[in-house]
Amino acid sequence: MKLYKQGDKSKAVCETCKDVISTTFDYRTVPFSDGSGEVKNILVAVCDACDAVIATPPQSTPAIKNARETATKSIEVKLPAPYLEILDLAAYRIDAMASTSFRKSLLTYYIHLHYGLIKTDNMPKRSIVKSYPKKVPTKRLSLKVAPRLYDEFEYIMDATDLKTTGMIKEIVQEIEKDIVRPKKPKHLVELQRLAMVTTA
Numbered sequence: 001m002k003l004y005k006q007g008d009k010s011k012a013v014c015e016t017c018k019d020v021i022s023t024t025f026d027y028r029t030v031p032f033s034d035g036s037g038e039v040k041n042i043l044v045a046v047c048d049a050c051d052a053v054i055a056t057p058p059q060s061t062p063a064i065k066n067a068r069e070t071a072t073k074s075i076e077v078k079l080p081a082p083y084l085e086i087l088d089l090a091a092y093r094i095d096a097m098a099s100t101s102f103r104k105s106l107l108t109y110y111i112h113l114h115y116g117l118i119k120t121d122n123m124p125k126r127s128i129v130k131s132y133p134k135k136v137p138t139k140r141l142s143l144k145v146a147p148r149l150y151d152e153f154e155y156i157m158d159a160t161d162l163k164t165t166g167m168i169k170e171i172v173q174e175i176e177k178d179i180v181r182p183k184k185p186k187h188l189v190e191l192q193r194l195a196m197v198t199t200a
């Protein structure tokens with residue numbers, strides 16, 4: 001494969017100029033088309049006529065992938081404290097060394113699981129949402145996730161007709177049913193591996 005360098009010339013079709021033009025390789029900061037972030041100073045082919053970014057060589061692809069993965073979206077909810085205690089008890093059951101930072105791994109694992117089920121037409125059964133007395137404190141839960149995972153979360157909210165808080169409550173109750181209550185927790189081996197690598 002050819003390793004391009006700054007100043008190299010090439011030819012390509014420019015969408016703006018609507019013509020085959022000559023391009024020059026140069027470093028640019030390129031925003032993602034969906035506006036969720038940008039990738040700084042990567043080598044790209046630039047149109048000599050209008051300066052538009054025309055193409056990215058293969059050597060720039062891993063950097064783009066990395067920037068995309070690290071551009072995070074945020075899921076923010078306020079939940080009655082027992083919901084977080086369920087998550088933490090589940091985390092403890094999976095790995096006694098796990099800290100509250102494992103909440104995120106556990107939730108994202110279940111979001112992905114839920115997504116997989118819905119995609120294959122196995123809509124999980126809706127739990128009865130528990131209500132707690134007013135004097136139970138509420139706590140904030142903030143999840144920073146990759147756009148890909150956020151898309152899955154939006155997809156399952158759409159499919160289940162639930163809003164953010166309702167969806168997170170639903171998932172926490174699923175975790176309680178799968179991991180906290182049973183004698184033999186579900187997905188245990190996989191989740192223990194996950195705990196091992198995310199707390200490493």
Ligand SMILES: [Zn+2]
Nearest residue numbers: 014017047050
């Ligand atoms: Zn052009």
